[in-house]
Amino acid sequence: MRLELEGKSYAGRQVLGPLSLSVTRGERLAILGPSGIGKSTLLRILAGLDGDFAGRREGAERLALVFQEPVLLPWRDALANITIPTGCDPARARDWLAEVGLAGREAHFPRQLSLGQQRRLALARAFAARPDLLLMDEPFASLDPETAARMVALTGRLLAGSGAGLVLVTHARDEALALDCRLQVLAGQPARLSPPHESP
Numbered sequence: 541m542r543l544e545l546e547g548k549s550y551a552g553r554q555v556l557g558p559l560s561l562s563v564t565r566g567e568r569l570a571i572l573g574p575s576g577i578g579k580s581t582l583l584r585i586l587a588g589l590d591g592d593f594a595g596r597r598e599g600a601e602r603l604a605l606v607f608q609e610p611v612l613l614p615w616r617d618a619l620a621n622i623t624i625p626t627g628c629d630p631a632r633a634r635d636w637l638a639e640v641g642l643a644g645r646e647a648h649f650p651r652q653l654s655l656g657q658q659r660r661l662a663l664a665r666a667f668a669a670r671p672d673l674l675l676m677d678e679p680f681a682s683l684d685p686e687t688a689a690r691m692v693a694l695t696g697r698l699l700a701g702s703g704a705g706l707v708l709v710t711h712a713r714d715e716a717l718a719l720d721c722r723l724q725v726l727a728g729q730p731a732r733l734s735p736p737h738e739s740p
């Protein structure tokens with residue numbers, strides 16, 4: 541996928557651009573930056589959820605999105621949370637649940653799962669959609685450090701196994717490095733992308 545963003549504004553205030561980026565299957569890109577700089581806005585544009593910008597977005601890749609809050613179907617069990625949105629068959633959905641350590645939880649509803657388990661369910665759903673590119677917005681935030689580290693490792697294994705590419709939006713450089721991402725930093729007003737400054 542390729543984005544040539546001339547500018548993105550909210551109510552006449554330009555928050556992003558100009559900037560360009562491209563990422564495809566098998567590549568891993570992390571977009572770093574402080575809170576409020578425009579990371580989620582950029583990811584929503586990449587995801588095709590926000591078409592209100594000046595510029596061009598191209599790409600035929602299959603996308604799957606993972607947000608900070610796992611957006612799950614509250615009245616459906618874990619298995620149906622995978623099969624319904626993805627069309628994946630139940631046997632395969634069970635495999636995905638096992639992959640993320642949720643074997644035996646097929647009949648649990650989201651509210652019966654911890655936040656970490658809900659995040660893993662959302663991750664299983666994302667991979668069950670067989671994406672070329674996974675777009676993740678702060679997926680490891682507000683987890684305790686040990687759970688976050690396990691989830692980073694799990695994400696890395698699933699990416700390697702599936703060959704999917706990654707765009708990770710985060711303020712945590714260590715997560716991006718743990719996932720072997722190419723780093724780009726959003727900075728300025730309006731925000732633009734540049735490679736990180738090397739430490740001396």
Ligand SMILES: Nc1ncnc2c1ncn2[C@@H]1O[C@H](COP(=O)(O)OP(=O)(O)OP(=O)(O)O)[C@@H](O)[C@H]1O
Nearest residue numbers: 550551555573574575576577578579580581582711
């Ligand atoms: N729907 C909206 N309407 C108006 N302004 C918005 C809207 N969404 C975001 N903004 C503004 O655009 C800027 C970028 O917001 P965005 O959520 O993309 O930043 P972020 O880097 O993802 O922040 P965080 O890490 O806190 O989620 C902020 O100044 C925000 O207030």
